[in-house]
Amino acid sequence: MVVSRNKLLTALDVGSSKVCCFIARFVNNDDFEIIGIGHQISKGIKAGLVVDMQKTEDSIRSAIDSAEKMAGEKIKETYICFSGAKTSSEIITEETLVAGDIIGNMDLKRVVQQVKPNLKHDYEIMHELPIGFSIDGTVGIRDPRGMFGSKLGIQTHILSALSGTMNNLRLCAERGHVSVKGFALSSYTAGLVTMVEDELRLGATLIDIGEGTTSISVFSNNEMIYATSIPIGGGHITSDIVRGLGTPSVHAERIKTLYGNVFPGSNDDRDILEVPSLGEEDSNLNQVPRTILLGIIRPRVEEILEMVREKIEMSGVCAIAGRRVVLTGGSSQLHGITELAARVLDKQVRIGKPINIPGLAEATDGPAFSACAGLLFFATRKSIPVIEEVNNLSWKKYKGNNLTKLGKWLLQNF
Numbered sequence: 001m002v003v004s005r006n007k008l009l010t011a012l013d014v015g016s017s018k019v020c021c022f023i024a025r026f027v028n029n030d031d032f033e034i035i036g037i038g039h040q041i042s043k044g045i046k047a048g049l050v051v052d053m054q055k056t057e058d059s060i061r062s063a064i065d066s067a068e069k070m071a072g073e074k075i076k077e078t079y080i081c082f083s084g085a086k087t088s089s090e091i092i093t094e095e096t097l098v099a100g101d102i103i104g105n106m107d108l109k110r111v112v113q114q115v116k117p118n119l120k121h122d123y124e125i126m127h128e129l130p131i132g133f134s135i136d137g138t139v140g141i142r143d144p145r146g147m148f149g150s151k152l153g154i155q156t157h158i159l160s161a162l163s164g165t166m167n168n169l170r171l172c173a174e175r176g177h178v179s180v181k182g183f184a185l186s187s188y189t190a191g192l193v194t195m196v197e198d199e200l201r202l203g204a205t206l207i208d209i210g211e212g213t214t215s216i217s218v219f220s221n222n223e224m225i226y227a228t229s230i231p232i233g234g235g236h237i238t239s240d241i242v243r244g245l246g247t248p249s250v251h252a253e254r255i256k257t258l259y260g261n262v263f264p265g266s267n268d269d270r271d272i273l274e275v276p277s278l279g280e281e282d283s284n285l286n287q288v289p290r291t292i293l294l295g296i297i298r299p300r301v302e303e304i305l306e307m308v309r310e311k312i313e314m315s316g317v318c319a320i321a322g323r324r325v326v327l328t329g330g331s332s333q334l335h336g337i338t339e340l341a342a343r344v345l346d347k348q349v350r351i352g353k354p355i356n357i358p359g360l361a362e363a364t365d366g367p368a369f370s371a372c373a374g375l376l377f378f379a380t381r382k383s384i385p386v387i388e389e390v391n392n393l394s395w396k397k398y399k400g401n402n403l404t405k406l407g408k409w410l411l412q413n414f
Contacts, residue, residue, distance in 0.1 A: 009379060010067075010078040010178075012060065013186060013372035014169060016045045016235060017211030017330060019059045020372040021067040023075060024359070032376065034359030036071025038063040039369075047212035047231050048084025050168040057172040064178060077179045080169055081375045083186040083208065083215045086162035088120055089227045091131070095153040103135070103144045107152050117158040124166065126183055127159040129223050140221075157225055159185060182379075187215035188224050189374030190328050194352030194367075195219060203322030206352070207308055207341075208371065209331040211235040214304055216311055218321045226317045230307045234331030237300045244296040245288060247275045259290060262298045262336040301337060305344040312345075326352035330368035 009032060013020040023036030040062040044055030068074055094114040098107050117125060133141040135149035144152060161183070170180045191206040203220040210233045218226040237260075241252035259273060271290035312318055325347045327338060332351055341349040353366050354373040 008071075008073055008075055009376060010064075010075045011372050011375035011379065012063070012078045012080045012173070013369075013375065014045060014056070014060065014080060014082045015042055015186070015210055015371075016047060016213070016233070018042050018368070019045075019063040020364075020369060021063040021078070022372050022376060023067045023071040023073060024376050025071075025073075027358075031358070032380065034357065034373075034376070036067035036069075036073065037361055037364055038066025038068070038070065039364070040066065042211075045212075048082055048210075048229075049086065049162075049165055050172070053168065053172060056168070057175050060172050061176040064176065075178060077181050078173060079182050079184065079375055079379050080173065080180055081184040081186040081189050081371050081378075082165070082169065083210055083213050083229060083371075084161070084165060086165055087126070087185065087227065087229065088123060088160045090117065090158045090160075091225065092117060092156050092158055093153060094156075095134075095151055098150055098152055101148055101150075103147050103149055103152055105145065108145065111152050111154050115154065115156050115158075117160065119160055122163050123160040124163045125158060126161045126166070126185060127157070127188065127224070129157040129159070129225075131155040131157055131223055131225055132221065157223070159188075159224075159227055161185075184375055184378055185215070185217070185227060186210075186371035187217040187227060187229070189372075189378045190352070190370035191217050191219055191224065191326070191374065192377045193354045193357065193374040194326050194328050194370050196355070199322075199324050199326065202324075203320050204324035204326060205312060205321045205347070206326050206328065207332075209233055209304065209327065209329040211330065214308060214329075216308055218312070218315065218317050220317075220320045220322075225320065226315050228311050228315065230304070230311065232300075232304050232307065234329075234334075236304075237297055237331065237334075240296050240300050241293070242278075245275050245286070245292070246278050247286075248278055251276050255293065256297065256334070259293055260297050260334050261294055262301050262334065262340045264291060264294055268294060297334070298340075301334065301340060302344065305341055309345050323347045325349045328352040328367040328370045332367045 009024045011022045018039050019042050020039040022034050024032040024034045026032045040059050043059050044052035050056050092115055096111040133144045134153035136151050166183050173180050187206055187208040190208050200219050200222045206217045208215040212233050212235050213229045214233050215229040217224050238252045242249055268291040273288045274285040275288045338349045354370050357373045
């Protein structure tokens with residue numbers, strides 16, 4: 001997708017805990033600077049799915065309004081990224097015989113047109129990512145044109161999402177008179193701005209621990225090759241604290257943020273937390289040892305990490321994923337989580353936050369805002385060779401005499 005450098009660029013991250021909007025302006029032909037930031041508590045979204053249209057619309061509108069006021073501009077269109085359990089990841093391999101001895105444009109066109117995703121009912125394509133070409137069984141070829149061979153193959157990662165989710169989000173935005181230019185997976189966009197070049201090239205795993213879901217994306221050779229999610233996130237940790245300590249959700253979230261840890265400290269038995277009780281005045285506080293909080297948080301975090309490990313092991317890309325893991329998302333900021341993740345996953349783990357984003361305020365440069373910042377890079381093909389376009393078009397639109405968007409990209413960029 002080609003973005004006009006004379007226009008504003010807007011990214012909207014719709015999650016279960018918050019809705020975030022970034023407005024950017026191009027400062028030259030390639031670089032952009034964020035000029036407007038808005039974020040709002042998310043209402044109407046649960047586990048990445050729309051459960052209340054009106055509340056979701058209000059949350060989106062409030063986030064956009066805040067960003068517009070800061071930027072001093074009015075936007076007409078936006079890109080949206082989201083996470084959720086209703087996605088499907090599939091790698092498709094196709095081959096075709098070469099017309100002559102030397103591979104040319106028509107051979108590329110023919111093999112691209114053979115890629116036919118096996119879409120589930122009510123799903124539509126969100127990402128079409130060419131992983132690489134092969135010639136006579138030799139894989140890892142970037143540009144096969146001009147090379148000799150008799151059989152040309154292509155590997156493509158197809159990521160599809162539930163049509164209803166995208167249609168609901170599109171309608172919520174359009175009710176506020178903002179059109180949607182395209183959709184992207186939040187764990188994909190987050191990886192674009194939290195991973196360094198060597199991680200993207202050699203292989204690494206991005207784990208985005210959100211409020212309602214934990215999303216997993218595996219990168220190799222500068223492209224996402226696998227994506228999945230589990231329907232458990234930081235919100236479940238908060239709910240455990242609510243039940244375990246008998247305190248309101250707002251206080252449970254505050255206690256998790258300020259005092260949460262997954263490893264015991266030397267003074268935990270002596271550190272006493274003052275915890276408000278459900279249904280009582282805030283002045284009526286219970287005295288709770290900090291070690292009790294640890295006993296609530298750690299089992300849930302271990303469960304999340306163990307489920308992530310199982311997903312990666314079952315994916316078939318475990319070897320390609322390498323030994324590097326980048327944690328991002330709001331709940332990745334829990335004290336001690338990197339050390340625990342390293343033990344459970346048996347990998348090298350670090351926290352990832354947006355890298356080299358001009359205009360990003362200090363309050364929004366943490367892991368919780370990685371996906372929204374990455375969406376700007378994704379939409380402009382910034383920083384790394386993003387092959388696939390953010391779009392809301394289906395494969396059906398490109399049947400017939402025209403190339404698919406994938407094919408157009410190949411012809412434009414090789």
